[in-house]
Amino acid sequence: MEERNLLRTIIDNMPDCIYAKDSSARKIVANPADVKNFMGCKTEADAIGKTDFDLFPHDIAASFFTDDQTVLWRGQSIINREEKVIKPDGEVRWLLTTKVPWRDFQRQNHRSGRHRT
Numbered sequence: 001m002e003e004r005n006l007l008r009t010i011i012d013n014m015p016d017c018i019y020a021k022d023s024s025a026r027k028i029v030a031n032p033a034d035v036k037n038f039m040g041c042k043t044e045a046d047a048i049g050k051t052d053f054d055l056f057p058h059d060i061a062a063s064f065f066t067d068d069q070t071v072l073w074r075g076q077s078i079i080n081r082e083e084k085v086i087k088p089d090g091e092v093r094w095l096l097t098t099k100v101p102w103r104d105f106q107r108q109n110h111r112s113g114r115h116r117t
């Protein structure tokens with residue numbers, strides 16, 4: 001439990017956007033930077049269970065989803081890719097994105113990621 005608290009403290013205090021998704025591409029973790037900067041949500045609870053199609057314009061969400069599927073089902077990481085994102089207020093941001101696969105204790109495939117602006 002102490003390791004979990006340590007990890008969550010680090011995730012929540014990173015300036016980078018850090019998140020994790022389940023095998024259906026729904027957010028299961030979203031740190032404050034991710035919630036604040038890109039999703040138009042007020043809290044992590046607002047983001048949990050949502051997909052990129054709920055949070056971004058369709059063309060951007062479709063691109064993210066394609067990447068998610070590559071990471072999830074092929075096990076291929078995406079490291080330091082530049083990506084364009086349009087925030088809900090119309091602001092254009094460029095990200096340096098890393099997405100990596102991980103498995104839970106039941107060996108279920110999931111995906112986690114990081115964005116740096």
